[in-house]
Amino acid sequence: MTISEENYIKVIYHLSLVSPKGVNTxxxxxxxxxxxxxxxxxxxxxxxxxxxxxxxxxxxxxxxxGLHSAKMIVRKHRLWEVFLVDKLGFSWDEVxxxxxxxxxxxxxxLINKLDAFLGFxxxxxxxxxxxxxxxxxxxxxxxxxxxxxxxxxxxCVGVKDSSTxxxxxxxxxxxxxxxVVKVIDKEDFDDTLTVEIDGKRLTIxxxxxxxxxxx
Amino acid sequence: MTISEENYIKVIYHLSLVSPKGVNTxxxxxxxxxxxxxxxxxxxxxxxxxxxxxxxxxxxxxxxxGLHSAKMIVRKHRLWEVFLVDKLGFSWDEVxxxxxxxxxxxxxxLINKLDAFLGFxxxxxxxxxxxxxxxxxxxxxxxxxxxxxxxxxxxCVGVKDSSTxxxxxxxxxxxxxxxVVKVIDKEDFDDTLTVEIDGKRLTIxxxxxxxxxxx
DNA sequence: TTTTATTTTTAGTTTTGTCTAAATTTAATT
DNA sequence: AATTAAATTTAGACAAAACTAAAAATAAAA
Numbered sequence: 001m002t003i004s005e006e007n008y009i010k011v012i013y014h015l016s017l018v019s020p021k022g023v024n025t026x027x028x029x030x031x032x033x034x035x036x037x038x039x040x041x042x043x044x045x046x047x048x049x050x051x052x053x054x055x056x057x058x059x060x061x062x063x064x065x066g067l068h069s070a071k072m073i074v075r076k077h078r079l080w081e082v083f084l085v086d087k088l089g090f091s092w093d094e095v096x097x098x099x100x101x102x103x104x105x106x107x108x109x110l111i112n113k114l115d116a117f118l119g120f121x122x123x124x125x126x127x128x129x130x131x132x133x134x135x136x137x138x139x140x141x142x143x144x145x146x147x148x149x150x151x152x153x154x155x156c157v158g159v160k161d162s163s164t165x166x167x168x169x170x171x172x173x174x175x176x177x178x179x180v181v182k183v184i185d186k187e188d189f190d191d192t193l194t195v196e197i198d199g200k201r202l203t204i205x206x207x208x209x210x211x212x213x214x215x
Numbered sequence: 216m217t218i219s220e221e222n223y224i225k226v227i228y229h230l231s232l233v234s235p236k237g238v239n240t241x242x243x244x245x246x247x248x249x250x251x252x253x254x255x256x257x258x259x260x261x262x263x264x265x266x267x268x269x270x271x272x273x274x275x276x277x278x279x280x281g282l283h284s285a286k287m288i289v290r291k292h293r294l295w296e297v298f299l300v301d302k303l304g305f306s307w308d309e310v311x312x313x314x315x316x317x318x319x320x321x322x323x324x325l326i327n328k329l330d331a332f333l334g335f336x337x338x339x340x341x342x343x344x345x346x347x348x349x350x351x352x353x354x355x356x357x358x359x360x361x362x363x364x365x366x367x368x369x370x371c372v373g374v375k376d377s378s379t380x381x382x383x384x385x386x387x388x389x390x391x392x393x394x395v396v397k398v399i400d401k402e403d404f405d406d407t408l409t410v411e412i413d414g415k416r417l418t419i420x421x422x423x424x425x426x427x428x429x430x
Numbered sequence: 431t432t433t434t435a436t437t438t439t440t441a442g443t444t445t446t447g448t449c450t451a452a453a454t455t456t457a458a459t460t
Numbered sequence: 461a462a463t464t465a466a467a468t469t470t471a472g473a474c475a476a477a478a479c480t481a482a483a484a485a486t487a488a489a490a
Contacts, residue, residue: 002476002477004476004477004478024437024438025437025438025439026436026437026438034477034478034479035478035479035480036437036438036439037438037439037440037478037479037480037481038477038478038479039438040438040439040440041439041476041477041478042477045476045477056438056439056485057437057438057439057484057485057486084325087332088325088328088329088332089328090324090328094324097322098320098322098325101320101321101322102320105313105316105317106316107312107313107316109305109309110299110303110313113303113304113305114303117302117303217446217447219446219447219448239467239468240467240468240469241466241467241468249447249448249449250448250449250450251467251468251469252448252449252450252451252468252469252470253447253448253449254468255468255469255470256446256447256448256469257447257448260446260447271455271468271469272454272455272456272467272468272469
């Protein structure tokens with residue numbers, strides 16, 4: 001598989017999680033910052049390689065083979081992110097771009113040794129689950145902070161939006177994975193939350209609460 | 216720089232160490248397993264980018280800019296090799312191929328953090344020197360085992376040939392970097408050596424001795 | 431149910447890096 | 461010095477992955 005093919009497979013995988021019935025050409029083009037016509041060309045190629053099942057105008061889904069490939073790419077991406085944060089001291093908003101390159105390094109032995117070196121982590125620095133060597137993904141139980149009951153305590157376990165802006169906001173507020181969050185109050189008008197994070201009181205917009213996973 | 220351009224620059228760098236007056240088109244083609252005509256095409260491109268100075272039929276040399284790029288690629292390659300051996304437990308004959316891919320990962324911050332994580336090593340697992348962040352290469356004093364005087368003791372500090380076959384031979388004989396070698400005797404007829412390595416007596420052909428660096 | 435709008439595909443180009451085959455230049459030999 | 465051999469370059473072509481513009485299919489609206 002070329003790097004380009006791998007990127008397509010990965011994007012189809014992520015879009016499939018939202019629209020499992022079939023992924024649109026335009027959606028893929030949008031994610032890869034390319035044109036719909038280029039996507040069509042690539043779908044033919046991936047279809048020939050039995051990585052996707054594709055029928056003209058009907059959208060595309062991953063075959064078993066394609067799904068497995070996608071999981072292996074995601075596995076690599078997330079393991080490298082753990083490496084970058086845990087071992088090299090990068091912050092969680094800096095690692096995505098570098099992992100986008102590292103995820104295309106071929107050796108399976110490398111990734112399994114890396115996995116062991118990192119202590120077989122189950123989640124990346126953003127709380128997203130890491131597929132194991134067979135592609136099995138351990139589901140992480142989680143709720144959005146915007147949806148939990150008042151007066152209960154939780155742990156931060158992940159982010160939905162992992163954009164730099166959002167991650168930097170969390171850093172500024174000293175919110176990290178593992179932080180203890182207690183919801184004190186919820187404003188009826190705009191769903192603004194008053195929370196206590198690691199003992200510190202804070203006001204949080206609904207948009208924030210809607211992008212933070214807790215358990 | 217594309218991966219292909221980087222590979223050309225790297226090869227020209229290595230060949231320059233042997234023929235500093237100018238590197239031949241065919242030599243480059245041989246190293247990259249490509250055709251002379253492809254090399255010519257690429258030389259034009261690299262020349263346009265001021266990475267090599269190239270005159271038709273006259274061979275090619277790296278410019279200052281090209282030399283610096285080459286050293287940064289070599290730096291990355293060798294640092295990743297150290298990582299693979301020291302941290303992930305690969306053996307020294309397994310790492311070259313993987314490092315060939317890793318050397319093309321772009322981030323400068325990544326490589327400098329990796330350097331620090333590894334403790335700023337000065338040599339890779341084969342004893343080859345690692346350029347620092349500025350491109351400075353600390354010269355490692357070394358002699359070929361085939362050229363040292365009899366009855367003196369040395370440490371293994373590197374290999375000249377780093378082919379899998381040779382490295383596996385060394386593994387089998389329990390010769391590693393750091394091993395203490397004492398030359399007991401040299402056969403006049405074919406320069407076969409009798410040596411003591413870490414206390415164990417061993418007979419070594421001239422071809423072996425000619426590919427092992429000691430200090 | 432037509433008509434209009436949107437999405438998707440086809441057809442034809444472009445760029446990068448490669449190739450083959452032919453032409454040219456340099457080096458080696460007689 | 462002339463000829464042969466080797467190395468190098470040019471010319472033209474190809475595959476991968478992208479693009480633009482036009483055509484076709486599907487979905488939405490009147």
